[in-house]
Amino acid sequence: MESENPVPFIDRRLWIVVGKGGVGKTTLSVLLGIWAAAQGKRALIAEVDGAGRAAWLLGLQPAPVGEAKLAQPNLAVMSVEGSAALAEYLRLILPVRRLLDVVFASRIYQYFVAAAPGLKELMTVGKIWYEAEKTDPTTGERAWDLVIMDAPATGHSLQYLGMPKAAHEVFRAGLVGRESQRLMDLLTDARKTAVHLVTTAEEMPVNESFEMYDRLRNELSMPLGYLVVNRLHRRRFDRTKLAELRQRSSGMSERERDLAAAVLDRALEEEGWSAIHAENLQRLSERIPLPRLELPFIFAEEFGPSHLQTLLRAMDAQIVRGPRRLQSHGFPVG
């Protein structure tokens, strides 16, 4: 049975990063990419939502859709877009390539795609897997050891990931039927795939991650990897003590009192968030029994590529505490 010898995450070929909008999925996809490259893997990050943020975080100009752009010797970024992926795919299977451009430009083609719901999403996932499986014709080696899919925000993620199954139910026969079957097999294979769930430790994102966790496991039977909790506040202050200090400030000059108030307010603010985060971490422990990575909030004027190192160190410390820890993270499906 699979659970006897689970494949460690690092050896799986497809990582999918999911989560609510705004929780730091793209940042995490990039961190995972850098980390994997540092472990000697050739990694490709596939962005799906068109923002080009992964490219930006890695200091790159946005790449044309469908092309891999190298950020480091072992790390590249690609933007994948459904319509382009579909067109590329159809070019491979239809004989008259020149005229296909006319077809794609025609209004009728829009109706064709509309009559085949989910085809674009299916092709997006298909394209990403195609990149993962692609081999160099001369060496026979795979181009990438690992493809990291930076999925779109929650609702859409589930649509994308559920598409092969849905498509397969609708298109039993023909090419789409076969493709969707292959993709379904890949996405549910705990030897090849790991889905990492990203959230922040606030009420609504946590509620959504419960939903996502349930649906990924029960409806989609996808193998899960890490639960990553991002933007954590941790510093604690004693509220009573802060109140005491505030009390004593009433004897100060106005300017000193204002500064004291501002300092104490910021302490209360931090304490407030840290308390909320601690509580939500507890809720997450109870409901989502996945190995967890906890990343700190970055206090910066502007978050950017220069802060990736801090987060990378935090991540690295938690992942490589020992080979045994990695081993135990090969969770079986279901």
Place this chain on the structure above:
Amino acid sequence: MARAVCKAMDSPLDNVLEHHRILVCAGSGGVGKTTTAAAVALRAAQRGQRTIVMTIDPAKRLADALGVSAIGDEPVEVRLPRTARGTLAAMMLDQKGAWDRLVERHAPSDEIRQRILNNRFYQHLSQSFAGSQEYMAIEQLRALHESGQYDLIVVDTPPTRHALDFLEAPQRLADFLDRNIVRWFVKPYFSASWATVRLVNRTVGFLFRRLEEATGVSALAEVSEFFTAMAGLFENFEPRVRRVYELLRAPDTGFLLVTSSEEQVLQEAEFFLQQIHRLGVHLRAIVVNRVHREFLVREKAPSRQAVIRIMRKLGADPNLAEALAENFELYQALGRGDVLRLEAFQRLVPAETAVVLVPNLATDIHSLQGLELLHAHLFASDLDAAA
């Protein structure tokens, strides 16, 4: 129609609530849009308006924010404290239900209606085609508006990356359902051969046949069946969409843009500001959530030593004083960043649009009491601000 008394000390946002019948909350996902919509609706209800807040997003967010367990496609009354002078209801758009009702009205027979509901093209159009959800939301908005039951309708839009999607989607849908094209799919103009569809030439027709064979998608038949059965509806789709835009552009329909002070989000908000012009809708207010302020003494940031000194003076031990000073410095950095970004942003905002800054409140808002905490910031009057 009970209207709140307009006081001279009303905050800019209170004024917006009083002078509009519809308020659309637009903005990217993850910025507190739903919470803001709920807080604004609650305020209007407290001040005497018969208010309803409508959400399009099926997640439990709005229900969570209002502290109710569930919201369905029928208005649910939200129980308010006795001091409230108006009423508050909440409801969710039932996208599929709305489209299915349209089919019911226009399908010529029960049998055909059933075939349409099972038609793949219809299912995609009604559930996931871009613009379909937004179009239905606005139709629902129109129904609520015409019922005359509410003084104010607050609309919480879906959390898309692009704030403009809500506005542009209906037109995209209308373009797609262009009557000139749709006509060709309708029998008896249409017959089952690609070659006879006048829009494509013979070779292209051949390619489409191959496409269908290869993929297993028999697009043409599905599309034709749908449009034939629904001919009545789609002959007149363009005017429907025009009416929908008229409602969005009406003088008593206002838009409220919700954003945060993060770079990515502000870029999206800026884009929205620039484009909204072209769309002819009225942006009345901008709410910026989670704003960090920078504390300055005579235009300068206090030094770490100054902070430690003050904290020691208050009786904090050296470790606590150090921790307080360090924490303060970290938040000051956030404040500096916000100030810079917001200054640049505000230069793009027209003078008549109110901008409300809400600080980074360390409370999870999931009850009416929580929403009321927001009010102090959302509805601070000029007098409050000056104090």
